[in-house]
Amino acid sequence: MVQNKKTTTTMAKQKAGKGIKAKKGSTAGKVVRNHSLRWSDAERKALAHSLNTLLANYQVHYQKLRNYHWNVTGGDFFDIHENLELQYTEAQADIDMIAERVRVFHERPLSTFSEYLKASTLKEDATVPSSTDMVKNLLADYVTLVDRMYETVDLAMGLSDAGTERMVKGFIEQIEKHHWMMGAFNK
Numbered sequence: 001m002v003q004n005k006k007t008t009t010t011m012a013k014q015k016a017g018k019g020i021k022a023k024k025g026s027t028a029g030k031v032v033r034n035h036s037l038r039w040s041d042a043e044r045k046a047l048a049h050s051l052n053t054l055l056a057n058y059q060v061h062y063q064k065l066r067n068y069h070w071n072v073t074g075g076d077f078f079d080i081h082e083n084l085e086l087q088y089t090e091a092q093a094d095i096d097m098i099a100e101r102v103r104v105f106h107e108r109p110l111s112t113f114s115e116y117l118k119a120s121t122l123k124e125d126a127t128v129p130s131s132t133d134m135v136k137n138l139l140a141d142y143v144t145l146v147d148r149m150y151e152t153v154d155l156a157m158g159l160s161d162a163g164t165e166r167m168v169k170g171f172i173e174q175i176e177k178h179h180w181m182m183g184a185f186n187k
């Protein structure tokens, strides 16, 4: 459908609401947003908040992977030690993508462990469990992480945020695979 200039401008105004104001020196009738991209302030803050909650949970999980990687003992040592290195390397990359996605929305990614512990549903583990319990604890972490990821995906889809949706769906696939493998390991 071909739209004339007047119709396009009106639609843009309706869509962006308060996020639009005339740019100084711009052509009359031309509008720009206060921020980049396509979301209102409330929408980008909601997306950043959801991403920060996921970031906090992922950081707590990441540190648990390191703890178990370092401290595992017994007959499963090589299996657990090596597999957790793969997992924390993957988690590290995911965490970086989440934090940088928060910056896309012009917000600050949570960056300290005190903030992570406050915002995270997952709890840290200060103990050194048996290898069997390590796997059990990680299985529980995966469930919580995937729940957080679906919350972020649902929000992103509701706001037509294709970038966040695609990124987090990829994480879901990874974590679901770990859930299968670690579950099979502990059978």
Ligand SMILES: [Fe+2]
Residues within 6 Å of the ligand: 069, 085
């Ligand atoms: Fe290592």
